[in-house]
Amino acid sequence: MITLEQLSCFKAVYELSSYSKAARKTNKTRATVRERVKALEDVLGFDLFEVIGKTLFPTAQAEHLYARADNLTRQAKEFYSVALSTFSTGITSIVLHHDDLIPLCLLSDIDDAIEREFPHISINWLQRDRESSLKDIESGNALFSIMPSIGKIYPSTKVGVVNLGTYQYAPYTSVTSNIPKHPVDLTELTMEDFLVTENAVLNEMRYANISNRKHLISNNDMLMHKIQKKGWTLLSIANAQDYVDAGKLRTIKMKETLGSLRQEMVLFYGLHSEMDAARSRIIDLAKECAVNFAKGPYA
Structure with a gap:
């Protein structure tokens, strides 16, 4: 033998x-x-x-x-x-939730950090709205969720929250769009077709109802495809940069700002995770990646 x-x-x-x-x-x-x-x-x-x-x-x-x-x-x-x-x-896989506007470079850094330290854990990223995500965290079906911070950020005594800093966002349109290239005012922009994801509406983002000509899009992939043909949208600068560099999108210049053009983001997690060393460490890795993201150009 x-x-x-x-x-x-x-x-x-x-x-x-x-x-x-x-x-x-x-x-x-x-x-x-x-x-x-x-x-x-x-x-x-x-x-x-x-x-x-x-x-x-x-x-x-x-x-x-x-x-x-x-x-x-x-x-x-x-x-x-x-x-x-x-x-x-004690775990072989984890489920992590995110909003569609959260910078993908941050999510990718978190994914890499987890894989380096826990190479044999399967990492499942799912795009979810705030309400359904919090339910999954409370039930233990998701480890954590990274979402924009708005309104009441302490939804349950079973859920903890960590501030991850901010990300920048801006208005974008196609390079072939009829929207003027010179600075426009907000009133003029609201007369154009505004593309917004379902998540932005469900998460009650403050810009979700900025225009009377709103077009609801199911997911970010569809949004990125459609915005190259018509209308305008708001995107995190980090997620839009590749499309700008490829000559597919351009930033819309504004006479006034749409709020601060910075959005706070938070990490929701089940408090029971603090009792498990591996899960707690994974959450810490996400926080460490957010600290590094805050030092970059998109925060």
Whole structure:
């Protein structure tokens, strides 16, 4: 019977061309490494290495088997790591909610940070409105939610809240739009078709009813497709920048500001998460990423 220990020893000897070096790498004695390789050779029925002069060389059979041995040992290590991670964290997947205006670069940084520290946890990002998101957090179906901060931000005694700072947003339209390129006033802009996502309405964003010619869009992907053909919308500068750089959108210049053009954002989380080390750490990672975001140009 072939064991993983035999394959690991074979792999080390193959890579280092030395039983002594392989012993140091695997934290075994030279004799043990040689015994494991010899046992593997006995099972296979052929030699894996030959000594020419004072140098150890792999046989043709060893050359053929090395890649498979390497793959098997890697899979075994991954299996052990996954099993250990699952046992130590108690979780194998998490659900995170976000609003469609939250800067994607921030969400991506959070995702990367979680994956680096918890590589075997599946991360599921779902776009949700505030009300449905808070219900999922209270029930434990979502770990946290990143939303714009408006109105009552302490919705339940079961939900905690962390201020993540602000993000900038601005009015945008297509580069081929009839909306003037010179500064326009708000009254003039409200006469144009205004595209707004369903989330903005459900979350009662203060700009959701800024125009009488409002067009409700189900999601941000549809919004970005439609805004290149007609109307105008409000986007976080971070999310719009790629479209501006690609020559698809332009910023609308205003004679007056639409509020502060900065929106606070908060992280809602279930207070029960504070009792779990892994979940608490994931929330801390999100807060750390928000601190770094605040130092950038889009905050």
